[in-house]
Amino acid sequence: xxxxxxxxxxxHSDAISTLPLYRSAPPLDVRLEDFELFAIDRxxxxxxxxxxxxxxxxxxxxxxxxxxxxxxxxRHPEASExxxxxxxxHFVLRLVYCRTEDLxxxxxxxxxALFRYRFRLESAEAQRALMAEFDLPYKAVSNSxxxxxxxxxxxxxxxxxxxxxxxxxxxxxVPFEEVPELVAGRRVFVHKGHAYVAMNxxxxxxxxxxxxxxxxxxxxxxxxxxxxxxxxxxDRLTPIxxxxxxxxxxxxYSEPRExxxxxxxxxxxxxxxxxxxxxxxxxxxxREDHHLKHGGRMQLGLFLKGVGLxxxxxxxxxxxxxxQKVGAERFDKEYAYSIRHNYGREGKRTDYTPFxxxxxxxxxxxxxxxxxxxxRHFSEENLRAALGKMRVNSRAVEDVMDKVRNRxxxxxxxxTFEAVHGTSCDAxxxxxxxxxxxxxxxxxxxxxxxx
Amino acid sequence: MTREEIGNGSEDMVIDECEPEGxxxxxxxxxxxxxxxxxxxxxxxPHADIFKWMSYGNDGKHPACDQSYFSRRxxxxxxxxxxxxxxxxxxxxxxxxxxxxxxxxxxIDIGPVYSVDPAKRHAYAQTGDNVFTPVERELxxxxxxxxxxxxxxxxxxxxxxxxCWPLMTVAIKVIDTSLRDDFGFNHILWVFSGRRGVHCxxxxxxxxxxxxxxxxxxxxxxxxxxxxxxxxxMVSFTGLALHPFLARSYTEVLKDFFxxxxxxxxxxxxxxxxxxxxxxxIPDESITSELRGKWQENKRSSISKEDTNxxxxxxxxxxLQSGRLKAQGLRRCVEEIVFSFTYPRIxxxxxxxxNHLLKAPFCVHPKTGRVCVPIDPNCCEEFxxxxxxxxxxxxxxxxxGALRPDVDNAEWDRTSLGKSIRFFRSSFLQPxxxxxxxxxxxxxxxxxxxxxxxxSW
Numbered sequence: 001x002x003x004x005x006x007x008x009x010x011x012h013s014d015a016i017s018t019l020p021l022y023r024s025a026p027p028l029d030v031r032l033e034d035f036e037l038f039a040i041d042r043x044x045x046x047x048x049x050x051x052x053x054x055x056x057x058x059x060x061x062x063x064x065x066x067x068x069x070x071x072x073x074x075r076h077p078e079a080s081e082x083x084x085x086x087x088x089x090h091f092v093l094r095l096v097y098c099r100t101e102d103l104x105x106x107x108x109x110x111x112x113a114l115f116r117y118r119f120r121l122e123s124a125e126a127q128r129a130l131m132a133e134f135d136l137p138y139k140a141v142s143n144s145x146x147x148x149x150x151x152x153x154x155x156x157x158x159x160x161x162x163x164x165x166x167x168x169x170x171x172x173x174v175p176f177e178e179v180p181e182l183v184a185g186r187r188v189f190v191h192k193g194h195a196y197v198a199m200n201x202x203x204x205x206x207x208x209x210x211x212x213x214x215x216x217x218x219x220x221x222x223x224x225x226x227x228x229x230x231x232x233x234x235d236r237l238t239p240i241x242x243x244x245x246x247x248x249x250x251x252x253y254s255e256p257r258e259x260x261x262x263x264x265x266x267x268x269x270x271x272x273x274x275x276x277x278x279x280x281x282x283x284x285x286x287r288e289d290h291h292l293k294h295g296g297r298m299q300l301g302l303f304l305k306g307v308g309l310x311x312x313x314x315x316x317x318x319x320x321x322x323x324q325k326v327g328a329e330r331f332d333k334e335y336a337y338s339i340r341h342n343y344g345r346e347g348k349r350t351d352y353t354p355f356x357x358x359x360x361x362x363x364x365x366x367x368x369x370x371x372x373x374x375x376r377h378f379s380e381e382n383l384r385a386a387l388g389k390m391r392v393n394s395r396a397v398e399d400v401m402d403k404v405r406n407r408x409x410x411x412x413x414x415x416t417f418e419a420v421h422g423t424s425c426d427a428x429x430x431x432x433x434x435x436x437x438x439x440x441x442x443x444x445x446x447x448x449x450x451x
Numbered sequence: 452m453t454r455e456e457i458g459n460g461s462e463d464m465v466i467d468e469c470e471p472e473g474x475x476x477x478x479x480x481x482x483x484x485x486x487x488x489x490x491x492x493x494x495x496x497p498h499a500d501i502f503k504w505m506s507y508g509n510d511g512k513h514p515a516c517d518q519s520y521f522s523r524r525x526x527x528x529x530x531x532x533x534x535x536x537x538x539x540x541x542x543x544x545x546x547x548x549x550x551x552x553x554x555x556x557x558x559i560d561i562g563p564v565y566s567v568d569p570a571k572r573h574a575y576a577q578t579g580d581n582v583f584t585p586v587e588r589e590l591x592x593x594x595x596x597x598x599x600x601x602x603x604x605x606x607x608x609x610x611x612x613x614x615c616w617p618l619m620t621v622a623i624k625v626i627d628t629s630l631r632d633d634f635g636f637n638h639i640l641w642v643f644s645g646r647r648g649v650h651c652x653x654x655x656x657x658x659x660x661x662x663x664x665x666x667x668x669x670x671x672x673x674x675x676x677x678x679x680x681x682x683x684x685m686v687s688f689t690g691l692a693l694h695p696f697l698a699r700s701y702t703e704v705l706k707d708f709f710x711x712x713x714x715x716x717x718x719x720x721x722x723x724x725x726x727x728x729x730x731x732x733i734p735d736e737s738i739t740s741e742l743r744g745k746w747q748e749n750k751r752s753s754i755s756k757e758d759t760n761x762x763x764x765x766x767x768x769x770x771l772q773s774g775r776l777k778a779q780g781l782r783r784c785v786e787e788i789v790f791s792f793t794y795p796r797i798x799x800x801x802x803x804x805x806n807h808l809l810k811a812p813f814c815v816h817p818k819t820g821r822v823c824v825p826i827d828p829n830c831c832e833e834f835x836x837x838x839x840x841x842x843x844x845x846x847x848x849x850x851x852g853a854l855r856p857d858v859d860n861a862e863w864d865r866t867s868l869g870k871s872i873r874f875f876r877s878s879f880l881q882p883x884x885x886x887x888x889x890x891x892x893x894x895x896x897x898x899x900x901x902x903x904x905x906x907s908w
Contacts, residue, residue: 152695155692155693155694155695155698156694156695158690158691158692159690159691159692159693159694160690161689161690161691163691176634177657177661177662177665177668180664180665180667180668181668183668183669183671183672184667184668184671184672185671186672186694186696186697189695190633190634190672190696191632191633191635192632192633192634192635193634193635193636193657194635
């Protein structure tokens with residue numbers, strides 16, 4: 001890991017704050033496996049936050065979510081290593097997420113959200129220290145000064161529709177020219193050239209600084225990556241970095257767990273009740289056309305493996321369909337091999353994992369293809385028709401279409417799940433096999449409760 | 452009427468005191484022309500004061516003075532025939548004075564201080580490292596009474612009278628108080644624009660160094676109107692309270708002005724089309740029809756001795772402020788109406804950009820002949836735009852003054868301009884220069900201390 005710059009001293013060694021600002025890469029030795037593992041742990045936190053945000057959670061809920069995720073993932077057996085893990089994982093992810101505009105944007109948003117939550121938790125002293133690190137000339141308002149200003153501060157708060165609560169006593173003063181947006185909106189009390197900034201306004205400003213600094217750093221990192229690091233590290237770090245951003249981090253459904261193998265007899269019924277729309281569509285097309293192109297074979301085939309279809313049953317299933325179009329012989333010759341390949345019985349013997357939603361959404365189905373995510377790839381008309389066939393009620397269809405318009409495809413699928421099954425799905429769908437297993441849970445519990 | 456030829460100095464004129472026509476011979480036809488202007492620039496215009504002001508203490512007397520400061524300031528001239536000369540700059544007081552006397556501009560504008568002498572700007576790029584760009588500029592405001600045409604009935608367009616001028620007075624009070632109390636500025640100059648408005652120059656170092664974004668934020672802080680011709684209400688106060696700045700402006704200035712002055716001078720409720728304009732601002736049909744009903748039947752009977760406008764305003768207030776109606780749009784309706792009529796309307800674009808040119812104080816307005824004199828914000832209610840000295844009046848006064856030649860005093864001291872120049876010096880220029888000197892001194896000492904420290908072992 002390249003070392004540039006030396007670490008600033010009072011940052012966290014004094015234990016005033018354990019919230020690093022990631023100003024410069026740490027001069028630490030990192031084990032290669034930690035390089036990857038730490039990054040994955042942090043990625044779980046960021047993806048969890050991303051999930052929460054895209055599901056429209058309120059700020060307090062995001063705070064709790066971030067707290068839980070951080071606690072669950074960013075621990076380390078040695079207490080002294082916790083901060084290092086924090087810093088190292090951040091810098092590794094910088095390498096991963098600096099490489100395109102979209103990646104940078106995502107990383108910036110998640111890291112800033114995370115920073116915001118962690119900043120709010122810090123003690124007043126630690127917060128002041130952090131503000132000083134940003135060269136923000138803030139001064140805390142003493143209790144006595146607050147008392148004398150209380151009426152005015154309260155009035156400003158009421159004027160912007162955010163009345164002060166008894167808990168809101170932390171205010172800071174700063175030269176008014178440092179906070180032009182707040183002054184312009186008359187969102188602060190200004191007196192003798194000083195603006196009186198409330199805590200929540202400070203968090204926004206600090207977060208903005210953090211974000212802007214990280215944004216510039218990411219651009220620089222990208223330059224370094226493309227000009228030297230990627231090549232230098234092509235046998236060591238580069239493959240890890242390139243794999244990291246596409247990694248899906250939930251259960252991978254390569255080993256079907258709770259359910260008995262499904263048999264081909266049951267498959268039609270199960271498809272109707274428990275397949276997500278993407279797989280239903282592929283399944284129906286397969287039944288209709290007795291054929292699927294490669295993308296569809298992969299997406300549906302691996303899904304069925306995850307659902308519990310054994311290799312022999314899979315071969316029989318696909319053969320039954322394809323031979324109606326291409327004949328049994330040609331099936332054996334051209335298609336059987338790739339099915340065996342998917343199950344890890346051929347070639348590299350990699351046991352392929354079923355595709356996650358992220359992967360499916362980002363695929364690019366072409367003419368004659370039926371794979372991909374219908375919420376993304378279908379026209380509005382087709383999607384409405386498909387949802388109608390699944391017997392989703394019209395109100396739910398509108399909610400789904402609304403999510404689609406805002407590009408929240410997984411949320412759309414989750415809403416569909418909820419409409420079809422009549423239950424809520426708090427976890428949010430991010431894998432077709434997850435949809436299936438959740439669906440089966442509901443179906444089974446319903447069949448068990450009815451006598 | 453024959454134009455009297457006026458020479459370059461009143462010493463040339465012979466006045467016969469005993470002649471009964473003496474007074475007529477002193478009088479100067481009320482006009483604005485290049486000849487009058489030449490005399491004005493020759494004898495009355497305070498060149499040296501302008502130079503001292505624009506130098507901000509960099510007069511070379513202190514080692515830390517910036518010798519290039521004054522020469523990096525842009526001036527611009529509007530000459531006769533509307534010829535416009537930009538990027539004028541000067542290296543000394545005498546250069547400035549001679550240039551003005553020679554070119555005799557109809558209007559002088561002051562621009563920013565640039566990174567380099569504007570005369571050398573072509574050698575520098577617009578972007579990159581070696582740049583020609585503004586580095587300092589006073590924070591300025593421009594308030595023009597034509598922006599209030601929708602709320603004044605006595606005059607329109609370029610006219611101004613003592614009934615509507617108080618709108619300017621109110622604007623000065625509100626903005627001046629805020630600049631001092633809220634923003635902490637001290638060196639503020641208010642100037643009559645010569646015809647129908649006022650300019651404000653905020654000259655503190657901090658103000659001069661504000662970026663465009665910071666200037667815009669102050670202008671926005673002062674802005675209250677958010678609508679346009681299509682919205683019925685220009686002013687809309689949502690929120691549970693008014694920001695302290697607005698509340699203070701209301702209770703200290705606007706409310707009283709509206710109720711005791713404007714209401715009567717503009718007769719805001721006296722005619723149907725006038726009160727309809729106010730009723731439009733009330734988003735409640737039942738209230739407006741109730742009031743309309745009262746006022747339509749009241750048209751004929753004027754039993755009450757009280758002025759109609761006052762009565763109707765009281766009625767309106769009573770309904771809007773009675774406890775029973777707390778609907779969203781009505782909570783601050785009374786304040787909204789008062790603000791619509793009286794709150795300052797500044798020209799946002801003038802304040803937002805460092806490179807905006809603004810007319811220099813003590814210029815003469817070509818259309819009115821009046822001098823752009825300073826206004827004392829502490830007694831701005833007394834300022835009378837119709838009594839401001841004109842060019843011809845000043846020249847007249849000079850003629851009279853020549854009767855008692857007093858070589859010690861400057862020419863202007865014998866005219867009505869004297870008062871303005873003395874005010875400019877004592878209230879504005881001297882305190883400003885004192886503060887600038889201190890600033891220069893302090894930063895010099897700080898630098899010395901710093902270099903001492905870094906050299907210590």
